[in-house]
Ligand SMILES: Nc1nc2c(ncn2[C@@H]2O[C@H](COP(=O)(O)OP(=O)(O)OP(=O)(O)O)[C@@H](O)[C@H]2O)c(=O)[nH]1
């Protein structure tokens with residue numbers, strides 16, 4: 240009886256958000272993602288509860304330059320995946336947008352019919368400050384939708400440099416959406432992006448220059464002296480009229496099967512866990528350092544460094560040594 244009291248006092252706050260997510264409550268999922276975005280301590284507790292129920296979804300990353308048709312493709316893919324009886328979560332990340340929780344224009348359009356569907360969950364996220372935080376938040380949102388039971392989770396992010404590479408690093412299958420037409424278009428496919436691509440899509444193939452762009456990508460891939468086990472296909476689509484999207488979905492599924500059959504999937508997941516654990520430990524150690532640095536000593540060191548009495552390297556070592564001695 241008594242054990243019920245805390246829950247009663249807390250009422251229907253986020254105490255039981257994780258349970259509600261597991262019971263397929265979309266509002267709870269949305270609420271938890273908001274908590275994750277604001278980096279609330281509570282969010283990590285809830286994510287901790289959800290961990291046991293994650294690891295089942297196929298996570299697909301879709302990235303590429305602004306306006307190449309990513310959202311249109313994701314929309315088409317989601318409908319096709321639903322038609323096969325599978326459920327889909329969509330997280331649209333825009334590192335250049337300060338908007339969160341709601342929808343960016345392009346996403347609002349597709350939301351009309353997809354959000355009416357019980358088996359679909361769509362969420363937009365933007366930066367609230369630092370990019371590292373956005374990548375972490377996106378990863379958390381993926382976990383929520385995975386635990387929710389979505390068979391497929393699509394992470395869409397606009398190509399804006401290093402950030403999209405970091406964000407799609409949470410995906411199992413990465414699709415790069417390019418488009419023909421721009422003279423220096425191929426220049427935007429940077430080395431980092433080439434390496435993470437599992438599938439290339441040249442969308443807007445109704446425009447001139449799609450074959451040329453395909454050849455340029457092929458040429459860039461050909462520069463790699465090692466023949467990869469998985470050779471990224473280069474597809475052409477007209478997402479607006481649904482041309483080629485069936486083939487894209489086939490390739491996405493083929494890639495997933497390849498990952499599973501080759502054992503790459505498990506390795507990839509293990510590597511992700513290693514990285515996450517390292518990042519979390521470093522976060523804790525940073526906070527620990529902030530708590531334990533002797534501020535008086537620190538200020539004295541700053542003055543001594545200014546006065547050229549000591550160098551910063553020796554000073555840092557001494558401050559850390561002090562912390563180590565305190566911990567003993
Ligand atoms: N001609 C043509 N237009 C397309 C095609 N696919 C999408 N579009 C149009 O291109 C514009 C951008 O499409 P989106 O799907 O919003 O592109 P996006 O990559 O998600 O854009 P951001 O998220 O803003 O980077 C829209 O007006 C689409 O209707 C296509 O295959 N051909």
Ligand SMILES: [Mg+2]
Pocket residue numbers: 309310311345346395
């Ligand atoms: Mg978009």
